[in-house]
């Protein structure tokens with residue numbers, strides 16, 4: 329680009345004028361690319377800023393409401409802590425194996441305490457949730473004789489009930 333402009337002018341009879349002229353032309357021509365380059369640089373910096381915020385796609389962050397599903401989040405807790413008693417043996421007439429699904433929990437009256445085992449949307453009135461917390465109104469804490477569920481496990485059960493206690 330620069331060479332093809334200079335060479336024809338340098339070939340004229342007035343090399344000095346030609347060169348000062350061509351440097352003016354050069355400045356004028358370079359003006360646009362320099363401004364453009366600055367814009368591109370600013371754009372790239374902005375992009376880099378975006379990826380710093382942890383979203384490489386540059387998409388706006390989406391507000392996520394934490395949820396829990398029965399099959400993926402809750403059933404594994406029952407499998408690990410409950411089915412030894414609430415399985416084939418079915419203490420309190422309650423089977424918590426995956427084959428039973430939510431049929432023995434949601435909207436089913438407690439065998440011993442007032443209210444439902446699980447009241448959709450309402451952990452604080454669900455006998456199951458109260459028993460996991462060791463609430464005085466619902467007898468022994470579950471799992472009976474074992475360590476209490478972790479805060480993370482309890483939260484999954486709570487989120488599942490809050491989300492409507494779906495068979496999902």
Ligand code: HEC
Nearest residue numbers: 409410413419420438439440441455456467468470471472
């Ligand atoms: C060692 C045996 C054992 C384990 C393990 C156990 N339970 Fe129980 N569960 C019982 C017995 C016995 C009862 C009946 C006495 C009572 O209500 O406390 C019962 C009752 C319950 C009830 C009350 C049912 C009703 O109709 O009132 C719920 C809810 C419950 N268990 C949930 C669980 C959950 C959830 C787990 C696992 C986190 C669990 N249990 C682990 C023995 C166990």
